[in-house]
Amino acid sequence: xxxxxxxxxxxxxxxxxxxxxxxxxxxxxxxxxxxxxxxxxxxxxxxxxxxxxxxxxxxxxxxxxxxxxxxxxxxxxxxxxxxxxxxxxxxxxxxxxxxxxxxxxxxxxxxxxxxxxxxxxxxxxxxxxxxxxxxxxxxxxxxxxxxxxxxxxxxxxxxxxxxxxxxxxxxxxxxxxxxxxxxxxxxxxxxxxxxxxxxxxxxxxxxxxxxxxxxxxxxxxxxxxxxxxxxxxxxxxxxxxxxxxxxxxxxxxxxxxxxxxxxxxxxxxxxxxxxxxxxxxxxxxxxxxxxxxxxxxxxxxxxxxxxxxxxxxxxxxxxxxxxxxxxxxxxxxxxxxxxxxxxxxxxxxxxxxxxxxxxxxxxxxxxxxxxxxxxxxxxxxxxxxxxxxxxxxxxxxxxxxxxxxxxxxxxxxxxxxxxxx
Amino acid sequence: xxxxxxxxxxxxxxxxxxxxxxxxxxxxxxxxxxxxxxxxxxxxxxxxxxxxxxxxxxxxxxxxxxxxxxxxxxxxxxxxxxx
Numbered sequence: 001x002x003x004x005x006x007x008x009x010x011x012x013x014x015x016x017x018x019x020x021x022x023x024x025x026x027x028x029x030x031x032x033x034x035x036x037x038x039x040x041x042x043x044x045x046x047x048x049x050x051x052x053x054x055x056x057x058x059x060x061x062x063x064x065x066x067x068x069x070x071x072x073x074x075x076x077x078x079x080x081x082x083x084x085x086x087x088x089x090x091x092x093x094x095x096x097x098x099x100x101x102x103x104x105x106x107x108x109x110x111x112x113x114x115x116x117x118x119x120x121x122x123x124x125x126x127x128x129x130x131x132x133x134x135x136x137x138x139x140x141x142x143x144x145x146x147x148x149x150x151x152x153x154x155x156x157x158x159x160x161x162x163x164x165x166x167x168x169x170x171x172x173x174x175x176x177x178x179x180x181x182x183x184x185x186x187x188x189x190x191x192x193x194x195x196x197x198x199x200x201x202x203x204x205x206x207x208x209x210x211x212x213x214x215x216x217x218x219x220x221x222x223x224x225x226x227x228x229x230x231x232x233x234x235x236x237x238x239x240x241x242x243x244x245x246x247x248x249x250x251x252x253x254x255x256x257x258x259x260x261x262x263x264x265x266x267x268x269x270x271x272x273x274x275x276x277x278x279x280x281x282x283x284x285x286x287x288x289x290x291x292x293x294x295x296x297x298x299x300x301x302x303x304x305x306x307x308x309x310x311x312x313x314x315x316x317x318x319x320x321x322x323x324x325x326x327x328x329x330x331x332x333x334x335x336x337x338x339x340x341x342x343x344x345x346x347x348x349x350x351x352x353x354x355x356x357x358x359x360x361x362x363x364x365x366x367x368x369x370x371x372x373x374x375x376x377x378x379x380x381x382x383x384x385x386x387x388x389x390x391x392x393x394x395x396x397x398x399x400x401x402x403x404x405x406x407x408x409x410x411x412x413x414x415x416x417x418x419x420x421x
Numbered sequence: 422x423x424x425x426x427x428x429x430x431x432x433x434x435x436x437x438x439x440x441x442x443x444x445x446x447x448x449x450x451x452x453x454x455x456x457x458x459x460x461x462x463x464x465x466x467x468x469x470x471x472x473x474x475x476x477x478x479x480x481x482x483x484x485x486x487x488x489x490x491x492x493x494x495x496x497x498x499x500x501x502x503x504x
Contacts, residue, residue, distance in 0.1 A: 092425070151479075156464055166480070173462065173480040190477040384459045 043365045046376040056080055057268075057396045062373060068401055070391045071375040075348045076237045076318050077396030078268030078308045088269075091303035099296045103130075104285070107296030115306040119275055122309050123244055123259065127281035128392050130273045130302065132294050134233055135161040137272030140290035141229060141260060142200060143169030150196035153187060153221075155179065155397030157205050157383070159231065168290075171198075178205070181216040188224035189288040197226035203246030204234035207382050207390065208341030209349025211235075215250045222255065229274075234347060237312045237318045238395075239265030249266070263305045266312060271305055318395035322348055325393045325402055332406040338421055341388060351377075352389040352409075359418060360387040366412035372405060427502075428474075435469045436489070441456045456464030470496065476503055 019025065023339040033386040039045060043062070053061040057077035058069050061108075078084055091111055101107035112130060119128035142165030146152045150171045154162055166173045174191070186200070191197060199221040201212050206301040214230065223230045232245030240248025243266075247256045257278060263271035274284070285291060297305075323345075330345035333352060341351030354360040357378055364376040367389075375390040382388060413419030433446050439462055444455050452458050458466070467478050470492070475484075476499040478486075486492050 044494060156461070173479065177464070177468070187471075187477065190471070190475070384461055 009320060017285045023277040033420065038361065041097075041361075043361050044251060046361065046364055049373065053164075057394050058286065058398075058401060060373070062368070065371055067368070067371050067373050068405060069373050070393070070397075070405055071373045071390055072394070073234070073265035074268060074394050074396075075234075075322060075392065076266040076268070076312060076315060077394045078266065078311070080269070081256055081308065081311065084268065084304045084307045085197065085311065085414070087307040088300040088304040095299035097300070098298045101295060102292060103296045103306065104292050104315040109296075109299045109302070111299050111302040111306060112186065112296060115271075115302045118275075118306045118309040119273055120230075122242070122313055123275045124242070124253070125259075125275045125277045127276045127278065128273060129275075129281070129284055129291065130271055130297065130305075131291055132271060132297055134260070134264060134272035135164070136290045136294065137260045137262070137274055138162050138231060139165045140170055140229060140288040141258060141274050141284070142166060142198070143257070143290070144284055145170035145227070145229070146196065146198045150198070151191055152198050153184065153191075153226065155202065155205075156201045156408050157207070158200065159233075160200065162200050162202075162231065165200075179212055181220055183212055184217055185220040185223075188220060188226060191224070193225070196256060197224065199226045199228050202234075203232040203239065204349065206234050206349065207377055207386075208349040208351045209234075209386070210342050211246050211346045211389075214247050214252055214256075218247075218252055218255050227257040228255070229260060230256050231260045233260070233262045233265055234349065236261050237315065238322050238348065243315065260296055261350065263301075263308075266304050267305045267308045269301050269308065315395075322393060322395040325395070325397045328399075328402050329391060329393060329405065332402070334410060336406075336410055336413065338409070338413065348393045350391040350393070354387045354389065357387055358415065360389060362416040363389055363412055363418055366415050367408055370408045370411065372408045425493060425497055428496050429489075431473060431498065432470065432489060432493055435466065435473060439466050446489055448488065448493075450489045451487055452492075453487065454488075474500055474503075476500060 049062060051060045051062060057074045057079050060067050060069055095109055099107040099109060103112065106151055116128040116130055120126065131140055138161035142152060142162060146169055148170045151174055152166050152171050153174045153176065154166065156175045174187050176187050201214060201217055204211050218228050230247050232247065235245040237243045239246045242248060245259065258274055258276045260274045263269045326345040326348050330350050331342065333340060339353045341353055354363060359378050360378065365375060376385050376388050436446060440456060443453065444450060466485060471477055474496055482495060486495055
């Protein structure tokens with residue numbers, strides 16, 4: 001019966017439908033043509049990578065080849081931590097595979113409460129709310145906090161989830177030049193003094209890996225009576241004495257109203273969250289549509305997150321190794337003559353800047369063929385005209401792996417003409 | 422010269438550095454289709470307009486402004502609100 005049903009749904013090879021000349025899908029014709037042109041040039045589609053097997057936080061099999069992973073956000077290498085995996089397995093056995101429902105109704109299990117407590121402990125804050133992804137955390141927090149007649153002020157290089165949170169809400173939106181304290185201050189100064197204002201910042205900007213001058217930006221925000229939300233997705237675990245993020249590193253504890261983060265990077269699973277010391281923070285649960293009208297995370301996921309967050313509190317050795325790896329990679333690439341997105345190793349992201357899409361694809365493909373996976377980024381994920389290869393380091397990368405990575409970059413750079421031969 | 426004409430002239434002056442194709446400006450000139458500006462160019466231009474007139478044009482307002490004429494009208498209105 002099962003086979004018969006499957007067979008009924010298979011489409012005969014000769015019956016592929018022909019697209020009409022024009023319909024709602026026509027607006028994507030330019031995108032389809034651009035992708036096809038890329039594939040016709042003989043390269044692998046950079047956005048269709050399949051991990052056939054994952055051997056460790058830093059190694060996978062891609063297209064049958066052992067490959068070093070330098071394009072994941074697994075900064076602290078928690079995905080294969082034995083305690084984390086055991087917690088997930090136990091939760092699967094005890095609570096089943098899914099929750100089926102929203103946190104508001106039948107979707108809150110023991111481990112949702114557990115991971116929220118772990119976050120309170122990690123950040124030393126009174127309030128923690130978990131969302132189903134980091135994207136949902138930004139979507140929910142920004143659209144719920146800023147209402148009609150109020151303002152959201154955001155950095156021009158903000159992540160798509162921040163822009164989408166603005167679109168989802170009804171507040172007035174004002175953006176300022178990337179990392180410009182002066183521009184932020186000027187725009188805040190033009191807003192009505194008595195209107196509600198939310199300034200949204202990121203600790204680490206993910207495309208280039210640069211960090212925000214949060215100290216000055218938070219000061220400017222407070223001067224104008226704005227609340228501050230900082231997305232610390234790309235800093236959790238290894239910035240600040242307790243791994244809380246760039247805001248902790250810059251001595252801003254007690255001055256940031258909301259911190260948003262994710263479980264899909266240093267924590268090594270999936271989910272998003274917001275922590276806050278605001279006494280009315282719990283009211284967000286009652287008003288936030290991306291929290292209320294979506295299914296909660298599976299118990300195995302929140303159990304792994306809780307264990308991982310608690311272990312990150314004490315992961316001092318991993319933090320040191322991650323920073324050491326970042327410095328070695330950044331320094332090595334600079335020495336070879338590559339142009340990087342930041343002058344110094346500001347974060348665990350090292351971006352190699354390239355001239356155009358052809359050069360970026362050629363470098364990316366050559367590295368992949370040699371056994372190194374990095375991210376290729378292009379507009380609209382990057383600003384207009386910016387093409388780069390983004391390397392994300394992991395605390396589990398060994399010295400030998402970083403040496404191998406540098407050797408592959410040198411060879412690929414020379415083979416593609418990015419470096420003089 | 423009317424206030425509106427003066428505003429149009431100033432807007433045209435501020436568009437000039439971003440008018441890479443040398444498009445002749447009219448009330449109906451479209452920022453997206455005629456001038457073909459990307460998102461970052463829009464931000465730089467809007468910042469220049471805001472600084473010149475000491476006003477604030479939110480992204481919500483920007484979404485409604487498609488032509489030079491509509492921008493001039495919006496600037497005139499915002500100047501009155503400011504004053």
